[in-house]
Amino acid sequence: MFENTKAFSGFSVDDIPKAKQFYSDTLGLRVSEANGMLTLHIAGDRNTLVYPKADHTPATFTILNFPVDDIDSAVDQLAARGISFERYDWTDEKGVFRKGGPPIAWFKDPAGNILSVLQPA
16 A cells, blocks of 8 residues: 555654754754744655644654764764763763664754664674
């Protein structure tokens, strides 16, 4: 039934203008706005819908992963743009998990949703 449908995902935020600024200015994504919602235009024709929700509760899981060639460089560049990385017992001083699986670092958008950068093997 859906084998030829170009499905897409979406997530909620509590403030569309803040989300637009973060995803376009801070992360450098192409973002469009229509009907009070945002579309994140991600490489590979993987658009993601961002919609407002008055009673938004941040996701407790990673909603968007950004593969990068060099995790340390990406973390440094994002930190220079004001992003703070989450620190867990299993991450190093930069907030990078390096103990199995791909190196990965988590951070939050202005609505508190969890995002990551990861360096595929």
